[in-house]
Amino acid sequence: MQAEIYVAASAAVFGTGVYGLILARHILRKLLALNLMGGGVFLLLITLGGGADGPPDPIPQAMVLTGIVIAVSATAFALAMLVRLYQETGRATLELEDDDQEGGGDG
């Protein structure tokens, strides 16, 4: 019974994240939503590897650790880029650019 509660909770957390990612305009909110989704996945992973009968499965634990490291570094990178984007454009949202605009990239 306990496992079902955790599975339902992780589905709810993941779903909330998807909802936030799609609807939020501010990039910081989008990043928070992505982290929420990640939390949902990790919760599910720990629950499913929990081992109701017998010792817990070590592989999901290792996967969660790796996943958290990746999530932290991706978030840190995204935040740094957000600061830079804000400095360059004065905006913290993504707007559709005009395709005719002169881009960079002549390197």
Place this chain on the structure above:
Amino acid sequence: MAEQAMILLVFLPLLAACLAFVLAGTPARVIAGITMAALPALMLPITVDVIDQGEIAHSLGGHAAPLGIRLVADGSGALMLWLVAIIGSLASLHAWFSFRDQPDAEGTFWPLWLILIAGLNGMFLSCDLFNLYVAMELVTLSAVALVALAGGPVALSAAMRYLLLAMLASLAYLLGVVLIYNATGTMDFRLLAADLEATPEVIISLVLITVGLLLKTAIFPLHVWLPRAHASAPGPVSAVLSALVVKASLFVLYRIWFWSGAELDLAPAEWVLGLAGAGAIIYGSLAALVQSRLKLLVAYSTVAQLGYLMMIFPLASLLAWPAANYQIMAHALAKAALFLAAANILRGQGTDRLQELGGLDRRQPIDLFAFGIAGVSIMGLPPSGGFLAKWMFLETAWAQAAWGWLAVMVIGSLLAAAYIFRALAGMLTSRQTEFQARIRPVHRAMSLSALALALLALASGFASSPILELLGLEPPGLSVDS
């Protein structure tokens, strides 16, 4: 020997990235150059063994699956690794000269570049779903950072959109992997094949994994992030992003579909994937046709050409498999050449607006020549590699009487000819505008690296038999054309 080479393919660029980051400046450039030049040498023993044995595998540290990490190279994997080695080296040659006058960007470029190469090699060698996730994140984060390296609001916005969608894709993929692990207790491609049954849990996980990978591959209608990100990145970065990075996630999808899912009946889903591919071919080609800037035209052409790679799903057969691999190779070589040539043109003229490029044949003849030769392969004209790939696709569609898919592919080729010729026509006609002084000099080596890739794309049409021999071993999920 070959097994050590497989390990080095991943760890040598990673180690070099750390060194390049610490040393910076000229030493970083030299370290990166040596590493990239070593990749083809590492591929030789692997290729010999793959041709000899069909497939080679190595368990890192001697730990067997499921706990250990297994590296596997088969025929199509070896082909992809060769593409990383060849395109990576030639794009590095371009970067060697194009980043020389930007010391600030260069300090971060080489470490990120080497991490990207390590991640790509890791993706083509990995044999389990979770290890792939790690390699894929390595590729994504370094690719986004390399796009952002171009600087400026346009590139930064494009990189941000790329990052957000790629993170969404990764999480969908990871959730799918978790569910599959729960259902089967394994993550190894090969071991999965025996355990996959069409339960709701497995189907949901396959949908999540597929959608995640399609988003990373930028298959229509999930392509929105690609044109801007690829067009605003620095030249060598666009080349590797369009040629290799989007193919890597599709290659993973092929493996899951044809290795792991071999026992499942996926016919309805295959049809949906084929429709997405058809949409990509038509939409991408039409969008390329109306672009006013050269690099965006080339980027939309990538969206279109990726659509052909989806045709393997509805046409799954023994002939479609080499066709898809050939299309990956031919497009990778030709597209890398197009992007390098376009970057040279943008650098030499100060703009890549098609209207202002008239009379380019007198100003940058080698770059224009490389663009034209690569364009031949993109259009699928004989004797290029692109021709051979599309011919094999048409042949298999013909054999299966799949007229709808056949029509889409023919229309796609016609549209490709239209957008390539439109670009060439604009650059060849002289409008008698006063020639502006070149904004920045284009080093001869930068033009030659684009030309070398274009000639390789053309040559892959002649030298088909060793490549088809390397592809040799077919995945189990395919049947002979009826």
